[in-house]
Amino acid sequence: MTILLDTVVGQATAIETLRRALGNDRVHHAYLFDGPEGVGRELAAFGFAQALVCERRSAPPAGPSLFGGAEAPADPADKSSACGACSACTRAMPRADAQGRPIHPDIVVLERGLYEPGLIGRKTPESQDISIDQVRTLVLARAAFGPHEGRAKVFIVRRAEELSTSAANALLKTLEEPLDRTHFILLSAHPDVLLPTIRSRTLRIRFAPLGESLVTKLLTERGVEAAMAATLAHRANGSIGQALALADATAAEAATSFTQRALAAVASKDFTLALDLAGDAKKAKAELEMHLAAFSAALAAEGRTRALAGDPTATAYAHRHELALRALRELDGNAAPALVVESMLSAMRAAR
Ligand SMILES: [Zn+2]
Structure with a gap:
């Protein structure tokens, strides 16, 4: 209701x-x-x-009362x-x-x-x-x-x-x-x-226009982390609609950045980039879930593009996609976020 x-x-x-x-x-x-x-x-x-x-x-007004009176x-x-x-x-x-x-x-x-x-x-x-x-x-x-x-x-x-x-x-x-x-x-x-x-x-x-503190409060109620909510509220000119759009854009940006960092970590000579990314994943499970989903979608799309072009590296992307999905399942099964990222990247690197 x-x-x-x-x-x-x-x-x-x-x-x-x-x-x-x-x-x-x-x-x-x-x-x-x-x-x-x-x-x-x-x-x-x-x-x-x-x-x-x-x-x-x-x-509609009720009929006359059975008992009379007003x-x-x-x-x-x-x-x-x-x-x-x-x-x-x-x-x-x-x-x-x-x-x-x-x-x-x-x-x-x-x-x-x-x-x-x-x-x-x-x-x-x-x-x-x-x-x-x-x-x-x-x-x-x-x-x-x-x-x-x-x-x-x-x-x-x-x-x-x-x-x-x-x-x-x-x-x-x-x-x-x-x-x-x-x-x-x-x-x-x-x-x-x-x-x-x-x-x-x-x-x-x-x-x-809404007050900045109200917009901040509404954003945190929708799951945006407090410091980020305050920053977005400040930029949103008193509009919760604009603040939410900014939050979405920020989340999308973060997911893209995760994908780029993960791909660089897989391609890199040493394991430092992978460890850095795993270290950053420690904090927020919900956020990591979104990033992994975006990463997995990016891998699937890249695999399809390469397969259509007859590129033999397409199978490597299909395999990475599998590994990303496995990481998502592990996260869902309450594995520690940092470990999930580390083992995913390590398996991807091993299959290079
Ligand atoms: Zn009604």
Whole structure:
């Protein structure tokens, strides 16, 4: 069970504004979530949408009480949050296997290039902007029918500043004549680029950059080592999204460097390089696992390339690949990381 709005961190003011709107039944028909990339705007948009489509939030008023007397007033706290557990709430969760879109039919994401051209009535990909075709197919053709499941319909526009002028003007028409239970959430890091007419018809909610200490904390929670987390947080300009991308890039760099050092250790005359690498592996098992996996993949790829070229050294790479996989299994079986690296490199050297 996940209440998405509860998972947005460091944006108390924005989230409070959204909850209040939900609690008071004063949800605006069009919002502009403005702020840098990677600070929680999109998560907040999905959280708000989840609350709007939730099947249990603000249940219809109960019939007259059996015992007569006044009915208990509805608890406003119930209205300000999704239940997080009903079928609609579950389907409102963004999914990694669907480009971060939810599968709920009443939560529709618009983004440049998100849909195959054929699906939105185009022949060419949207390389420049969010086209009028996308707005026509996804918004204009559907908005008139109202929500599929009766609660609300929510359109979320990623990088709304990329709307083409004709797309923005088409959207504007629906913003000027809002439809019942239909809501728009425009996400933008560059709201000044939006048409002034669009800006004036949306309610602006600001999402601030996150504090460095918060980004550091979020990174360590995701397994990034403390000193590295602090360095990355400092470089990330208050964006957890950017910090995670930097962490990924750093991890990829480290894996590449491990592969290069391992290959040099195998080729080298003496065993010093191998011992150095084994010494460095002492510290972190999880990290070594990633490096070994990358090393093994690099060996397999090199082996395939050489085999295709008819190069007889291909078998040596296949053998090294086997040894790298064996090292991974040993690590998995709780062998000491340094020993795993040392014996792998030593076996590879013996087979030169
Ligand atoms: Zn729910």
